[in-house]
Amino acid sequence: MTRSISRVADPFELRGGVLHCEDVPLPEIAASVGTPVYIYSSLAMRDHARALREALSGLGDPLIAYAVKANPNAAVIATLGAEGLGADIVSGGELARALAAGIPADKIVFSGVGKTREEMGQALEAGICQFNLESGAEAELLSEVATALGREARAGFRVNPGVEPGTHAKISTGAAESKFGIQASEALAEYAKAAALPGLRMQGIAVHIGSQLTSLAPFEQAFATVGALIAELRIAGHDITLADLGGGLGVRYDPAPPAPPSPADYGAMVERLTRGWDVRLVFEPGRFLVANAGVLLTEVIRVKPGVTHPFVIVDAAMNDLMRPTLYDAWHAIEAVRPSGRRITTNVVGPVCETGDTFALAREMDAVEAGDLVVFRSAGAYAATMASTYNSRPLTPEVLVDGDKWAIIRPRIDVARLIAGDVIPEWLAHD
Ligand SMILES: *Cc1c(COP(=O)(O)O)cnc(C)c1O
Numbered sequence: 001m002t003r004s005i006s007r008v009a010d011p012f013e014l015r016g017g018v019l020h021c022e023d024v025p026l027p028e029i030a031a032s033v034g035t036p037v038y039i040y041s042s043l044a045m046r047d048h049a050r051a052l053r054e055a056l057s058g059l060g061d062p063l064i065a066y067a068v069k070a071n072p073n074a075a076v077i078a079t080l081g082a083e084g085l086g087a088d089i090v091s092g093g094e095l096a097r098a099l100a101a102g103i104p105a106d107k108i109v110f111s112g113v114g115k116t117r118e119e120m121g122q123a124l125e126a127g128i129c130q131f132n133l134e135s136g137a138e139a140e141l142l143s144e145v146a147t148a149l150g151r152e153a154r155a156g157f158r159v160n161p162g163v164e165p166g167t168h169a170k171i172s173t174g175a176a177e178s179k180f181g182i183q184a185s186e187a188l189a190e191y192a193k194a195a196a197l198p199g200l201r202m203q204g205i206a207v208h209i210g211s212q213l214t215s216l217a218p219f220e221q222a223f224a225t226v227g228a229l230i231a232e233l234r235i236a237g238h239d240i241t242l243a244d245l246g247g248g249l250g251v252r253y254d255p256a257p258p259a260p261p262s263p264a265d266y267g268a269m270v271e272r273l274t275r276g277w278d279v280r281l282v283f284e285p286g287r288f289l290v291a292n293a294g295v296l297l298t299e300v301i302r303v304k305p306g307v308t309h310p311f312v313i314v315d316a317a318m319n320d321l322m323r324p325t326l327y328d329a330w331h332a333i334e335a336v337r338p339s340g341r342r343i344t345t346n347v348v349g350p351v352c353e354t355g356d357t358f359a360l361a362r363e364m365d366a367v368e369a370g371d372l373v374v375f376r377s378a379g380a381y382a383a384t385m386a387s388t389y390n391s392r393p394l395t396p397e398v399l400v401d402g403d404k405w406a407i408i409r410p411r412i413d414v415a416r417l418i419a420g421d422v423i424p425e426w427l428a429h430d
Contacts, residue, residue, distance in 0.1 A: 011043050011044045019337070022400050022401070022402055023402055026374065027372060029297065029405060030372055034411065037296075038378060038379075038382065038396070039295050039405075040398070040400065049064070049084075049085055055263035055264045055266060056267050056270065056281075063107060063283070064084075065086040065088040065109050066085045066285065066286065068087050068097060069381075070286030073384075073397055073399075074100060077097060077098060081103050085103075086107025089110050091119065092122050095110070095119070095123055106127060108126070108129055110123050110130070110132060111132045112134070113134040113135070115141075120146075120153075132157070133157050134157075134182065139197060142155060146199030157182050157187060158181035158244075159187055159225065162174070162225075165218040166213070167248075168329075172210040174218070187232075187233070204242035204244060204282075205229060207222050207226050208246025210248055212248070214250040214261070219269065230243065240279060243274070243277060244281075244284065245282065249266055249287070251287055251288055251380075253291075291378075291379050291381075294379025295376055295377075296374065297336070298320075298373050298375070299315050299371070299372055310346070311347075312346070312364075314349060314373060315349075317356050318356040319387045319389040320349075325353075326385070333359060347359040347362055350390075351389065351392070388417055394409075
């Protein structure tokens, strides 16, 4: 069976004993930009986009809308936009970013449970492809905003199929008790109400059950629900022309099983489940496109003895990469110049929280103070969640393309952080 990243070359490889991103040795970036720093491979993003497009090529002309929240850097969006991808957005900020990065409005879909009047107005003015509505109240508000602007809003409901996707609870969105979407059992009634509202064209239906899915079964269940609903909605007189199947395809973080489904397996499953639907399909991949296109490069500050294992203290912390503490996520940790010697160690950052732990009892390359180390698979849900907690500078990002590289977000240093604070007059001292 074809499996995961097998078809996509790994752009991070050892050359002459030194880890490179494409043709650029990572120590060159560290020497110039400092650490910690996120580094992304253009080649990997393009490869993932092409692998997915190829896997979905039997489905007519699907819209592949990159889920911007996975990595919203303008250079990342532009890289994927150049591959013909659209954007799945969840806020007015993401709308602005997608448009600024050159994504055509008619390739943008808007998801999220809390769209405001202002955000709806902005998206309507831009002329996006579809609003994925998550409640009847949202449909009413969108109708109001569209009518006031003299525009027609193309919309569909996001349906909650009541499926347990078998992923981490914090990234599971399709279970019956989740805040997302409307219940499938209420869909007919909600569509009937929404279709009667002025300014709304209920053209679509959407589903997204969660992220980092490592099995196809939950997708199949969800898509079967959508297929049945399309048939029922048509019988009720709704002209459904678009079905948005969401994102969620998992990626390989850990070489240990379970391996996520390959794009080809996913595509074949979609083809089987959607046969005869007679709609344009939309996909909203995020993680799949960017996770394995990025690393977080960090330097070892010191190695400190521990009771059971030593602590490798690196200059990246939970504020730079939150996934381990937020989702119990596992990231491969590798030395940039591996000696071949291995150690078992805890890997931690300098932040004053026990949660600032990247790995416990991890077997990894032996490292010492001053050595460079990478966290792999750090292209998705990583830099975008970075904060300046503990008054740490905001992590910079670098994009590599062949032997070229550029800073795509500079480090926001402590002087700039302080400059953003305002001391009110009554506290000012002379
Ligand atoms: C987050 C999200 C996605 C992307 O999920 P991935 O697991 O990164 O593919 C797609 N659609 C919606 C509605 C989302 O909220």
